[in-house]
Amino acid sequence: MADSQPTVGIVGANGQVGTELCFILRESNVRPIPIVRNSVGAATFDHYGFDVRIADVGDLTDANEALSDLDAVVVAAFASPISRGNFTPRQSRAVNERLARNSVRAASDVATVIYFSSVAAFGRELDVSENWWYVREKRNVETAFKEECELHDCDGYIHRIGLVLGQNLDRTESIKSRLASSARIDIEASATAASNTVHTVSIADAILACMGTDTSPGTYTIVNKPQWTWRQVFEHYRSPDTDTEIQFVGSRTGTDSTIAGELLSTVTGHAAGRKTEIMSIGVFLPDMVNQFAFNKYMQKEIGGEISNYEDRFRFHRREFDYAEVPGPTVPGTKSTETRLQEWNYPPEIFE
Numbered sequence: 001m002a003d004s005q006p007t008v009g010i011v012g013a014n015g016q017v018g019t020e021l022c023f024i025l026r027e028s029n030v031r032p033i034p035i036v037r038n039s040v041g042a043a044t045f046d047h048y049g050f051d052v053r054i055a056d057v058g059d060l061t062d063a064n065e066a067l068s069d070l071d072a073v074v075v076a077a078f079a080s081p082i083s084r085g086n087f088t089p090r091q092s093r094a095v096n097e098r099l100a101r102n103s104v105r106a107a108s109d110v111a112t113v114i115y116f117s118s119v120a121a122f123g124r125e126l127d128v129s130e131n132w133w134y135v136r137e138k139r140n141v142e143t144a145f146k147e148e149c150e151l152h153d154c155d156g157y158i159h160r161i162g163l164v165l166g167q168n169l170d171r172t173e174s175i176k177s178r179l180a181s182s183a184r185i186d187i188e189a190s191a192t193a194a195s196n197t198v199h200t201v202s203i204a205d206a207i208l209a210c211m212g213t214d215t216s217p218g219t220y221t222i223v224n225k226p227q228w229t230w231r232q233v234f235e236h237y238r239s240p241d242t243d244t245e246i247q248f249v250g251s252r253t254g255t256d257s258t259i260a261g262e263l264l265s266t267v268t269g270h271a272a273g274r275k276t277e278i279m280s281i282g283v284f285l286p287d288m289v290n291q292f293a294f295n296k297y298m299q300k301e302i303g304g305e306i307s308n309y310e311d312r313f314r315f316h317r318r319e320f321d322y323a324e325v326p327g328p329t330v331p332g333t334k335s336t337e338t339r340l341q342e343w344n345y346p347p348e349i350f351e
Contacts, residue, residue, distance in 0.1 A: 005031040006211060009070040011057050011103060012077025014041040017116075017161075017200065020168040021076070022050060024204045027343055030211070035066050058098040063106035072112040072211050075103045075145075081133070081283075089283040093137060097144045104148040104156060112211050114157045115145045119196055119221065119325045121160055126196075127323040136283075142219070155217045157210045159203070159330075162223035163319050165233070166200035171317075175237050178315050184245040189320035191231040191248035196325050198223045201339040206330040214332055221327050224336040230320065249314065251321050 008025060012018045013034030022045065025032040034045045034052045045052035055066035057077070067073050079096050081089040100115055107113050121138040123130045142158055149156030165172045178185055206222050209215050228236075234246050334342075 005029060006071040007031045007033055007069070008072045008074060008207065008211070009033045009035050009053070009067055011035045011067075011073065011075045011099065013045065013052075015076060015078075016168050016170065017164055017166075017203070018076040019044070020166050020200045021074075021204055021207075023048075024200055024343055025207070026050075028204070028208060030072075030208065033070060057102050057106075058095055060102050060105060063102040067103060067106040067111075068108055070107070070111060072114065072207070073103050073107050074207060075100055075113070075115045078116075081137075089133070093140060093283055096137065096141045100141050100145040101148045104145065104152055104154050107154065109153075112155050112157065113149070114159055114207060114210060115142065117142050117158050117160045117219075119160045119162050119223070119322075122325055125323065126325055127321065133283075149217070157215075157217055158219040159206060159222045160219065160325070161203065162196045162198035162221070162325065164200060164203070165197050169200075172237065174317075175234065176239075179234065179238050179244050179246075180242065182244060184247060185234075186247045186249050186314040187230065187234065187320070188249055188251060188314050188316040189230045190250060192229050193320075194227040194324035195230045195233050196223055196319065196322055197228055197233055199336050199340060201343050202333065202336045204343075205333045205339055209330045209332045212332070215330055218328075220330045221325050222330065223325060225329065225333055226335065227324070228336070 006029075008030050010018050010022055010025075010032055013022055013032075014036045018034070022032045022034050032050065034042070034050050035055055035057065036042050036045070036052060037054065037056050039054060042052045042054055053066045055062040057063045057066065057075075077099050079092040079099075081087055081092040083092075103115070104113050117138045118134065119126060120128060120132065120134050121142060122128075123132075123135045123139075128135060145156060145158065148154070163171060165175075202224055203222055206220065210220075231246075231248065238244055238246065
């Protein structure tokens with residue numbers, strides 16, 4: 001290729017993680033190519049001077065045109081079964097499989113192909129339900145991706161991404177807003193527990209390492225290096241201009257022994273369990289049944305109960321209760337603290 005910089009196509013670049021990665025990777029010795037589905041998604045990247053490509057990678061013809069000349073392809077796209085008030089698990093599963101398979105099929109014979117999975121795919125090892133729909137869907141796409149890599153003798157990498165933090169991420173905004181709005185915040189997590197978080201700079205670092213020659217194809221855990229505790233996460237985002245007091249009160253389990261607390265825990269736990277059951281079996285049910293269940297149960301009962309619970313009580317997120325994820329991690333990457341200091345970060349779009 002005429003351009004001396006290796007090219008990295010980011011499929012699903014207009015998602016929160018994908019967008020931030022494009023800006024971060026541009027500061028390294030590679031040329032990120034955002035790949036989006038329409039001109040609306042391309043507008044921001046055009047404005048900031050990216051060589052953006054418009055393509056539906058779910059269509060093999062589009063995929064071939066967009067990916068065949070790239071040095072690396074990163075599949076950061078994920079079709080959720082919940083979209084615009086509709087619940088379509090079978091369709092979303094098919095879309096996710098096509099995105100993963102077509103990215104491998106369309107990539108050049110020497111390209112590195114990376115699929116962004118989630119640490120949720122560890123399931124029981126992470127202390128999350130094996131019946132959680134997200135666990136099942138990520139594992140399903142991982143299987144499709146590996147099958148395609150074996151068929152095409154492709155250097156394929158699965159990145160089981162941790163809980164992503166960065167300037168453009170909702171999780172980060174949630175933490176920062178809580179810290180900014182209270183004189184004291186009681187966090188229902190262990191201060192010294194591994195958080196399984198990962199900053200976008202470390203995700204970018206893992207991509208670059210896999211594009212090198214020293215990282216063998218396979219499945220890797222992508223978290224901060226070394227692991228950050230929950231205390232480190234909250235201290236990192238506490239503004240020096242505020243004197244917010246941070247208290248860690250342990251996990252939700254066992255923190256409220258009152259009758260009211262136990263009852264609420266039982267009710268919300270039951271609701272979350274029912275939600276998991278409905279969404280997990282949805283891929284096997286007709287669309288009409290899925291839509292009825294989604295509208296009548298999930299939107300009105302589960303969504304309301306869980307949001308009200310979080311608003312009324314101490315700060316809790318599902319991930320506070322996760323176990324520490326196993327490895328292996330990508331070798332040859334730098335510490336997250338080092339990367340946060342080295343990269344030209346954040347770009348003006350996220351300020």
